[in-house]
Amino acid sequence: MIIVQMTVNGNPIEVGVGDEETLLETLRQRLGLTGTKQGCDLGDCGSCTVLLDGKPVLSCLTLAADAQGHEIVTIEGLAQGEDLHPVQRAFHEAGAVQCGFCTPGMVLTAKALLDTNPNPDRETIKGALSGNLCRCTGYVKIVNAVEIAAKVYPEGA
Amino acid sequence: MKTSSFSYVGKALPRIDGVAKLTGDAQYTDDIHLPGTLVGKLLRSPHAHALIRNIDVSKAEALPGVRGIVLGKEAPICFGILPRAEDENALAIDKVRYVGEPVVGVAAVDERTALEALKLVEVDYELLPALFDPYEAMTREDVKIHKESEVANIERRATLEFGSVEEGFAAADHIREDTFFKAAITHAPIETHVALANYRDGKMTLWSTTQVPHYVHKAISRVLELPMDRVRVIKPTLGGGFGGKGEPFSYEFVACMLSRKCGRPVKIVHTREEVFMSHRGRHPMHMKLRTGVKKDGTITAVEFQNLLDGGSYGSYGLVTLYYSGQLLTLPYILPAYRFDGVRVFTNKPACGALRGHGGVGPRFAFEVHLDRIATDLGIDPVEIRQKNALKPNTMTLNELRITSCGFEECLEKAGKAIGWNERRGKLPRGRGVGIAGGGYVSGANNAIYFNPMPHSSVNISVDRGGGVTVFCGASDIGQGSDTMLALVAGETLGIRPDTIKVISADTDTTPVDLGSYSSRVTFMAGNACRSAALEVRRKIVPIIAEKLGVPEETVQIKDGIASAQGHSEKTLTFAQAVVLAESKGTSIYGSGGYTPPKLGGSYRGAGVGPSPAYSFGAHAAEVEVDEETGVVRVLKLVAAHDLGLALNPLAAEGQVEGAAVNALGEVLLENHDITDGGQHACPSLLEYKIPTMLDVPDVEAILVESVDPEGPFGAKECGEGSLHPSIPAVVNAIYDAVGIWLHDAPITPEAVLSALKKGEQP
Amino acid sequence: MMPLPRFKLERPQSLTEALQLLGEFPDALPLAGGTDLLVSMKQGLYTPGRLVDLKGLKELATLEINPEGAFLGAGVKLSTIRDNCLIRERYPALSEAAGVVASPNIQNMGTLGGNVCLDTRCWYFNQSEFWRNSKGYCLKKDGDICRAAPSAKRCFAVFSSDTVPALIALGARAELAWWDGESTIHREIPLEELYREDGIHRIALKRGELLVGVRLPAAHGIRSGYLKYRKRGAIDYPLASVAVAMRMKDGTMRDVRVVLGALASSPVTASEAMELLEGAQPSPELLARVTELIGKRTSPVKNQAGSPAHRKQMARVYAQRLLTRLTA
Numbered sequence A: 001m002i003i004v005q006m007t008v009n010g011n012p013i014e015v016g017v018g019d020e021e022t023l024l025e026t027l028r029q030r031l032g033l034t035g036t037k038q039g040c041d042l043g044d045c046g047s048c049t050v051l052l053d054g055k056p057v058l059s060c061l062t063l064a065a066d067a068q069g070h071e072i073v074t075i076e077g078l079a080q081g082e083d084l085h086p087v088q089r090a091f092h093e094a095g096a097v098q099c100g101f102c103t104p105g106m107v108l109t110a111k112a113l114l115d116t117n118p119n120p121d122r123e124t125i126k127g128a129l130s131g132n133l134c135r136c137t138g139y140v141k142i143v144n145a146v147e148i149a150a151k152v153y154p155e156g157a
Numbered sequence B: 001m002k003t004s005s006f007s008y009v010g011k012a013l014p015r016i017d018g019v020a021k022l023t024g025d026a027q028y029t030d031d032i033h034l035p036g037t038l039v040g041k042l043l044r045s046p047h048a049h050a051l052i053r054n055i056d057v058s059k060a061e062a063l064p065g066v067r068g069i070v071l072g073k074e075a076p077i078c079f080g081i082l083p084r085a086e087d088e089n090a091l092a093i094d095k096v097r098y099v100g101e102p103v104v105g106v107a108a109v110d111e112r113t114a115l116e117a118l119k120l121v122e123v124d125y126e127l128l129p130a131l132f133d134p135y136e137a138m139t140r141e142d143v144k145i146h147k148e149s150e151v152a153n154i155e156r157r158a159t160l161e162f163g164s165v166e167e168g169f170a171a172a173d174h175i176r177e178d179t180f181f182k183a184a185i186t187h188a189p190i191e192t193h194v195a196l197a198n199y200r201d202g203k204m205t206l207w208s209t210t211q212v213p214h215y216v217h218k219a220i221s222r223v224l225e226l227p228m229d230r231v232r233v234i235k236p237t238l239g240g241g242f243g244g245k246g247e248p249f250s251y252e253f254v255a256c257m258l259s260r261k262c263g264r265p266v267k268i269v270h271t272r273e274e275v276f277m278s279h280r281g282r283h284p285m286h287m288k289l290r291t292g293v294k295k296d297g298t299i300t301a302v303e304f305q306n307l308l309d310g311g312s313y314g315s316y317g318l319v320t321l322y323y324s325g326q327l328l329t330l331p332y333i334l335p336a337y338r339f340d341g342v343r344v345f346t347n348k349p350a351c352g353a354l355r356g357h358g359g360v361g362p363r364f365a366f367e368v369h370l371d372r373i374a375t376d377l378g379i380d381p382v383e384i385r386q387k388n389a390l391k392p393n394t395m396t397l398n399e400l401r402i403t404s405c406g407f408e409e410c411l412e413k414a415g416k417a418i419g420w421n422e423r424r425g426k427l428p429r430g431r432g433v434g435i436a437g438g439g440y441v442s443g444a445n446n447a448i449y450f451n452p453m454p455h456s457s458v459n460i461s462v463d464r465g466g467g468v469t470v471f472c473g474a475s476d477i478g479q480g481s482d483t484m485l486a487l488v489a490g491e492t493l494g495i496r497p498d499t500i501k502v503i504s505a506d507t508d509t510t511p512v513d514l515g516s517y518s519s520r521v522t523f524m525a526g527n528a529c530r531s532a533a534l535e536v537r538r539k540i541v542p543i544i545a546e547k548l549g550v551p552e553e554t555v556q557i558k559d560g561i562a563s564a565q566g567h568s569e570k571t572l573t574f575a576q577a578v579v580l581a582e583s584k585g586t587s588i589y590g591s592g593g594y595t596p597p598k599l600g601g602s603y604r605g606a607g608v609g610p611s612p613a614y615s616f617g618a619h620a621a622e623v624e625v626d627e628e629t630g631v632v633r634v635l636k637l638v639a640a641h642d643l644g645l646a647l648n649p650l651a652a653e654g655q656v657e658g659a660a661v662n663a664l665g666e667v668l669l670e671n672h673d674i675t676d677g678g679q680h681a682c683p684s685l686l687e688y689k690i691p692t693m694l695d696v697p698d699v700e701a702i703l704v705e706s707v708d709p710e711g712p713f714g715a716k717e718c719g720e721g722s723l724h725p726s727i728p729a730v731v732n733a734i735y736d737a738v739g740i741w742l743h744d745a746p747i748t749p750e751a752v753l754s755a756l757k758k759g760e761q762p
Numbered sequence C: 001m002m003p004l005p006r007f008k009l010e011r012p013q014s015l016t017e018a019l020q021l022l023g024e025f026p027d028a029l030p031l032a033g034g035t036d037l038l039v040s041m042k043q044g045l046y047t048p049g050r051l052v053d054l055k056g057l058k059e060l061a062t063l064e065i066n067p068e069g070a071f072l073g074a075g076v077k078l079s080t081i082r083d084n085c086l087i088r089e090r091y092p093a094l095s096e097a098a099g100v101v102a103s104p105n106i107q108n109m110g111t112l113g114g115n116v117c118l119d120t121r122c123w124y125f126n127q128s129e130f131w132r133n134s135k136g137y138c139l140k141k142d143g144d145i146c147r148a149a150p151s152a153k154r155c156f157a158v159f160s161s162d163t164v165p166a167l168i169a170l171g172a173r174a175e176l177a178w179w180d181g182e183s184t185i186h187r188e189i190p191l192e193e194l195y196r197e198d199g200i201h202r203i204a205l206k207r208g209e210l211l212v213g214v215r216l217p218a219a220h221g222i223r224s225g226y227l228k229y230r231k232r233g234a235i236d237y238p239l240a241s242v243a244v245a246m247r248m249k250d251g252t253m254r255d256v257r258v259v260l261g262a263l264a265s266s267p268v269t270a271s272e273a274m275e276l277l278e279g280a281q282p283s284p285e286l287l288a289r290v291t292e293l294i295g296k297r298t299s300p301v302k303n304q305a306g307s308p309a310h311r312k313q314m315a316r317v318y319a320q321r322l323l324t325r326l327t328a
């Protein structure tokens, strides 16, 4: 057991984890944050994406112990109470969600993009989200959603 | 009915479960945690074909932390999605037929212990020769994958003949024959398969990632020998299906068996590799087409031979086989047609149903074949399609009843959007455009097993606050059927759809719907929901009329407020009306069902293909072919799809865009290939190439509305038929770009280069 | 889930401490971003008793770019390299290569050191324990034959790093360090000398030796670029790749370096092509002739997606395109 101190969705926490435990296991199984999804567990699909110090990383390939001292944001941490984050709102309204399994990873990756580049063009969006696989949507509406979110971003985020 | 006369139908409606999915609140099966849950794992066969001589689990049982082990002989009753092909066991009993077939189930306190236990199980196999080539399997009498097969490993031969084929060919000015091969692809939903079973007080509850709770309910009851009322199957939020979760699977039975044995909840989560092994995807098809035409392109006769490589079990295969023959009669008029198809067993994971089931391979073949014929005759590909296009309110020669049909409009719109007239044959070398058509069922007219029940049923209850809840067995697998039900109920009742609750896919609380397959849900559950909502309306309108003192016919409800036409000052809220009704002793509920009309011929095989309505489509693609590398890029894809009426254009576009992108993966990237030892060639999302954002253009979906007379508000299928035409459209565009015909899909850069090198047709 | 096999995690805070741990425990492996190693461990390909986590090592985090050259610490993330303006300006091949590794999110995790020390890949090797057991094991892990080339006595697993061809073309040197029992010993070698044409013993590191960083010479007048062939626009490893660096002087090509990736068990320097180009004036005819020589010395086997012949063809086409672009 290793004791890890980290901030999860703004809350400082301390949790005991196994040496060989991934951050994905800790989030889902110890912390009950099941919004982070597992599609492959091998780094291939992007559905386990979380933000580590604001950058999207794959939680299935991150050791929980390596979250020590870092800030983690999961999909549960985006909305403020009832108010959806602009990226969430845009995904909802633009029809960018179908089965929703890729959605948490997509939304977090998109948020990180807009945090650093609030005005991306379509190609930039596609590049930034290209490691997140979606089997349902054909991607059109996901890219639309990020464009829509970008429009309201400066005041919304 | 015109779209504009609706309150909600025809307007973009975000999905009712969208917010939950966006905030992480939505509960998928793996997100459900019951206290004391054990981890279940399956030991799978490393051999493609072998007899099981003995299984020794004593060492595994002795491992601390192991709570239970189950074997196939504990549940010897067979199952299978089709009553005519019940050839599977929960766990293999005396024989394994493919690499990855489940043999033993283990439950342990945690995942690592369960995996450790699998290593300690000793299975004594006697290897048998394994067959991977369907042509070989067809003739090998000495190696029987299923002993029941009469001839070698042929599961079924299907023949169909309509009109006079010989006369048709005799009347032709030109006859062309081509062979095609379409490889397998697999569904690859991003959520893997998961089951959580909890056996308590003689009752089994199973949460499962299934598209077909009703069929799973029946199968669990049978195989575990529990009465149906002792079994409850719930489908939580589902992370994509595409057909891959469309039948009962081993892991569902094993989770139940283990839970019953251990007295604790048991969860089985598939790894990505196990999803590949479960498969049930597209059948590889070896196809031969022969078509006769008049000089002007009019088709006189078609002959189609199809060899389906079925893999190791029946699955949906007999339906696939017949669909592949039957649906070729859409969307063109065939005056004479002969089909000869065979489904063969091989030692590979079973093939089954996948988005576009049955029609995708034949459609690819026929549309490319048709372009070749047009080229032979010097006719424009759009023109040859128009010339032979199926018309509304007709009957195909195999007795499929066509009601609404917007095929010609699809052709016109797709052609226009791609700039057909200006671009076909006129782009610089390396660039080209292509077009193709298609048609698909809106649900199958016949249930998978014979029964007199409606195909879908809906109950609607109304609470005292005026809240409306729709109960339906239909499975939202991501396609948005819950939202569709809310929309249909809302439109019928005059209540905002986003305020309507939908409880679905729970065999204890929701009335039966047969499941999410064959593009049946919008049409069938939508109609059932409309009829349930009409019953609610019938009950509440008299009460409103009475209260407002107006004739019943003048009552209208919008956004939950009832008023009378011409008397806008008189209003009553829906909630007030409900309270009033209840005070009069009338509780407000409604139920409705949908049973398709009796359709189809009486010949052998006539049961597969009939549908209450058919969708149609035409897709046009623009491609760029790099002649040095062989790489093909799709620059533009237009998908015009006749879906009757777009209940929710946002959702409908999403279906079309998603299907078209699946098709682009299918034609250029994906190949669910099996190696010579029976292992998957690419059992990961790294090696199995589903498209990323960078691999596909922004698909342009064009929704064509032919308004179906029997669909709910005129709607019909839109999520499967919209896959078919993209594949041949790309292949036809490659011809326009560089003058080569490719008859094998997926199209690899290697194949493009070698065809270019040959410089002539294959 | 694919649980990781059990190991003890060591989290040293200095290079010395890390080297000592690696020296002391023969069953320990260094862990950087983990995007290669953890995947392999989940597949049961490696079962180290200990992982020595390099994330706490400040010595590996240095990123220094000045007119005399650059020093890139092994622990620097690929996304940092991709986004650094000076690297993009002076060493575009490296920037381009870092930007096409895997996917953007993996670039936020993967390090330069991990990419330089990347394991070799093969279709028969990078599979689950179940798959390998079913198919039969091979030389690289648990078996005694090569399944890709059964008659050969060696392993042909492919070196698939994207940044290494670029780094070698740019003239990189590797700075290495190990613990000899008493003190830390440093050495510096040309990066290409780190690799062996052997899929198993792929890297010429001493036991317990670490890559500290990579040193690049001054970039004055250097033009460089990197092109990668893969099936999809993201996620996929290269099936073939080319890095080129050169100067143009008086209309002729100087100091030309052409390095091929993903065609062999080590990066391949296309020396015949380089000789022909050196000092010559670029012309389409010359480039076409050069292209013929590209990959002359590589004979990839069928152990990746795509046929070996096509992978070679891609390297040729991409080399020609890259040279055309850089000499334009």
Ligand SMILES: Cc1cc2nc3c(=O)[nH]c(=O)nc-3n(C[C@H](O)[C@H](O)[C@H](O)COP(=O)(O)OP(=O)(O)OC[C@H]3O[C@@H](n4cnc5c(N)ncnc54)[C@H](O)[C@@H]3O)c2cc1C
Pocket (backbone or CB within 6 Å): A042, A043, A044, B686, C029, C030, C031, C032, C033, C034, C035, C036, C037, C038, C039, C054, C074, C075, C078, C100, C101, C102, C103, C106, C109, C110, C111, C112, C113, C114, C115, C116, C117, C118, C119, C160, C161, C162, C163, C209, C210, C211, C212, C235, C236, C237, C238
């Ligand atoms: C889906 C997917 C796709 C990928 N695609 C690509 C691709 O296209 N191109 C590509 O190049 N890579 C690819 N990778 C591999 C990997 O992400 C990158 O190579 C990455 O740079 C590895 O860095 P890391 O820090 O994560 O390495 P780690 O996994 O931590 O380490 C890799 C290896 O290097 C050793 N090592 C690490 N640091 C040092 C050091 N300082 N000294 C000595 N040894 C060390 C480790 O022991 C291990 O053997 C992919 C990975 C995944 C999961």
Ligand code: SF4
Pocket (backbone or CB within 6 Å): C121, C122, C123, C124, C125, C138, C139, C140, C141, C145, C146, C147, C148, C149, C154, C155, C156, C157, C199, C303
């Ligand atoms: S090249 Fe041969 S020895 Fe090396 S990993 Fe592949 S199969 Fe094994």
Ligand code: FES
Pocket (backbone or CB within 6 Å): A037, A038, A039, A040, A041, A042, A043, A044, A045, A046, A047, A048, A049, A058, A059, A060, A061
């Ligand atoms: S679950 Fe982590 S990338 Fe797929």
Ligand code: FES
Pocket (backbone or CB within 6 Å): A096, A097, A098, A099, A100, A101, A102, A103, A133, A134, A135, A136, A137, B190, B239, B240, B478
């Ligand atoms: S919405 Fe289903 S995978 Fe993206």
